[in-house]
Amino acid sequence: MAILAPASVSKDPLPSSSSALTPLRSSTIFGPKFKFRQIGQTQLSLSTSFKKSSGFKLKGWRHSEGITQEFQVDKLETAAEVENECDFFDKMKHRFLSFKKQKFMENLEHYQNLADGQAPKFMVIACADSRVCPSNILGFQPGEAFIVRNVANMVPPCESGPSETNAALEFAVNSVKVENILVIGHSRCGGIHALMSMQDEEDPSFIRSWVLVGKNARLNTKAASSSLSFDHQCSHCEKESVNCSLLNLLTYPWIEEKVRAGALSLHGGYYNFVDCTFEKWTLDYDGSNLKESKEVAFRNRSFWS
Amino acid sequence: MAMQSSPEVLNPGMKKLLREKGEADKEVDGHGHDCFDPVERIIKGFIHFKTSKFDKYPECFSELAKGQHPKFLVFACSDSRVSPSHVLDFQPGEAFMARNIANMVPAFNQLRYSCVGATIEYAVANLQVENVLVIGHSRCGGIKRLMSLPDDGSNYYDFIDDWVRIGLPAKAKVKREHPDLSFEQQTALCERESVNLSLVNLLTYPYVQRAVQDGTLALRGGYYDFVNGKFELWELKTDITPPILSSSIFSSCTSALLNPAFARLLHFQQLPSLQFQH
Numbered sequence: 001m002a003i004l005a006p007a008s009v010s011k012d013p014l015p016s017s018s019s020a021l022t023p024l025r026s027s028t029i030f031g032p033k034f035k036f037r038q039i040g041q042t043q044l045s046l047s048t049s050f051k052k053s054s055g056f057k058l059k060g061w062r063h064s065e066g067i068t069q070e071f072q073v074d075k076l077e078t079a080a081e082v083e084n085e086c087d088f089f090d091k092m093k094h095r096f097l098s099f100k101k102q103k104f105m106e107n108l109e110h111y112q113n114l115a116d117g118q119a120p121k122f123m124v125i126a127c128a129d130s131r132v133c134p135s136n137i138l139g140f141q142p143g144e145a146f147i148v149r150n151v152a153n154m155v156p157p158c159e160s161g162p163s164e165t166n167a168a169l170e171f172a173v174n175s176v177k178v179e180n181i182l183v184i185g186h187s188r189c190g191g192i193h194a195l196m197s198m199q200d201e202e203d204p205s206f207i208r209s210w211v212l213v214g215k216n217a218r219l220n221t222k223a224a225s226s227s228l229s230f231d232h233q234c235s236h237c238e239k240e241s242v243n244c245s246l247l248n249l250l251t252y253p254w255i256e257e258k259v260r261a262g263a264l265s266l267h268g269g270y271y272n273f274v275d276c277t278f279e280k281w282t283l284d285y286d287g288s289n290l291k292e293s294k295e296v297a298f299r300n301r302s303f304w305s
Numbered sequence: 306m307a308m309q310s311s312p313e314v315l316n317p318g319m320k321k322l323l324r325e326k327g328e329a330d331k332e333v334d335g336h337g338h339d340c341f342d343p344v345e346r347i348i349k350g351f352i353h354f355k356t357s358k359f360d361k362y363p364e365c366f367s368e369l370a371k372g373q374h375p376k377f378l379v380f381a382c383s384d385s386r387v388s389p390s391h392v393l394d395f396q397p398g399e400a401f402m403a404r405n406i407a408n409m410v411p412a413f414n415q416l417r418y419s420c421v422g423a424t425i426e427y428a429v430a431n432l433q434v435e436n437v438l439v440i441g442h443s444r445c446g447g448i449k450r451l452m453s454l455p456d457d458g459s460n461y462y463d464f465i466d467d468w469v470r471i472g473l474p475a476k477a478k479v480k481r482e483h484p485d486l487s488f489e490q491q492t493a494l495c496e497r498e499s500v501n502l503s504l505v506n507l508l509t510y511p512y513v514q515r516a517v518q519d520g521t522l523a524l525r526g527g528y529y530d531f532v533n534g535k536f537e538l539w540e541l542k543t544d545i546t547p548p549i550l551s552s553s554i555f556s557s558c559t560s561a562l563l564n565p566a567f568a569r570l571l572h573f574q575q576l577p578s579l580q581f582q583h
Contacts, residue, residue: 095394096536120385130375135390139350149404167468206422
């Protein structure tokens with residue numbers, strides 16, 4: 001899949017085994033030539049897909065048994081590139097080693113158990129927004145929550161066909177067998193803003209195609225709160241979209257069956273990062289209310305501030 | 306257990322058994338399961354975040370509330386064990402993050418993959434992130450399913466199998482280059498090759514290609530090995546070579562073009578094509 005471009009050998013303090021060093025690979029795509037360059041690995045073992053070159057460039061770091069060593073930087077790069085890459089590389093190295101020291105090694109037995117298999121009780125569907133990571137705002141620790149993140153935390157209905165989100169649903173519900181699905185919306189969501197401000201004559205885009213999953217939420221919002229300001233309508237739609245996603249979850253037969261049997265609970269959540277509050281509610285579904293009234297009820301509403 | 310039920314009265318024999326196992330203090334329901342309250346778990350987590358982070362740094366969070374300016378777009382697996390916020394300590398505001406089965410990025414396709422496309426479009430074109438980081442990991446269930454897909458193209462799982470097929474080129478490469486390795490070894494290699502494939506697929510998005518060529522966006526791959534507590538990091542570099550033939554030379558080289566070796570070199574350097582060589 002890639003050609004290996006010959007390059008100068010870097011001198012470095014590594015042991016003589018050349019299998020520890022990572023060569024440069026090149027492949028041509030769309031005209032420009034691309035190279036994969038290993039800039040860091042945490043042990044001396046070599047990924048076998050990199051083996052085939054007689055020469056190589058290597059820049060990176062290695063952490064093995066507590067020893068961290070630096071390699072010599074490739075001299076062909078500009079000084080600015082080197083500085084930027086070193087900064088990035090140093091930053092990621094520091095972060096991972098801190099995680100390893102403060103969390104991984106401190107809870108080694110727990111991480112070893114997790115390595116054998118995961119059994120999270122939650123599946124969380126949250127927005128990709130950088131401010132709303134469920135690991136931060138709800139403190140989910142390794143092993144606790146199977147997490148899907150997409151623009152505007154949307155769940156498409158079953159009839160829309162295979163997608164990234166419902167592949168994750170199938171895995172979480174049928175393979176991992178989570179007991180709770182939590183869909184979390186949030187304040188000032190760019191995806192919901194795009195949905196609410198969409199015009200019919202707009203050019204097609206990925207964002208437009210995707211947020212149309214929430215078109216029912218937009219319709220419900222316009223019907224219920226058209227007298228409100230645009231910003232307030234967006235806030236309303238952020239929560240309405242969560243409810244529409246919860247209803248869309250029920251369009252998957254293997255989800256509906258488990259919810260009806262009481263083996264799976266569907267929860268909605270809303271994180272407001274302007275004033276740091278969290279609302280939570282649970283879908284109240286016994287299999288009959290949707291067919292009769294086309295509406296569902298929610299229970300156990302909570303608001304935390 | 307989805308709904309909290311009241312613990313049934315335990316008979317004396319069961320109580321003695323539990324005490325002997327050191328579990329006398331644990332509450333159990335009638336099915337012998339721990340009483341896990343999902344709502345309580347969410348409350349505790351949120352309160353901890355609010356008191357230990359939000360209330361301690363009000364100015365930071367006030368700025369974040371006005372708008373986000375993350376420097377990273379991160380693709381990571383949905384696996385509960387590999388949150389980049391833990392492994393790489395991403396704080397609120399740092400990383401626009403997409404999480405899906407096997408951290409895959411499909412090639413540009415507006416009909417099939419609007420979800421991932423919307424993520425990339427928003428992050429690169431709207432937020433103008435500077436880095437894309439695709440992180441694979443050990444013992445990935447999605448990659449294992451990819452490697453287990455039957456050759457006849459049939460699907461056992463409707464949605465999972467359709468999704469992981471994005472990684473078929475990575476699987477084919479691993480099987481072609483390492484036919485003698487065990488299934489587990491091939492799967493571990495595919496976890497990394499799939500990241501490389503995703504990096505290449507990113508370049509099929511016009512705004513990504515433009516930003517990479519402008520030097521304003523870097524594409525990097527990562528691999529978190531939670532069995533051994535290790536992390537690998539690498540990057541995709543691009544070079545645009547100068548033309549190897551000008552038009553005046555071209556016209557005098559007609560006979561050379563008839564040479565198949567020369568034609569292959571020209572194709573390799575200049576024509577936009579997807580071409581891989583060993």
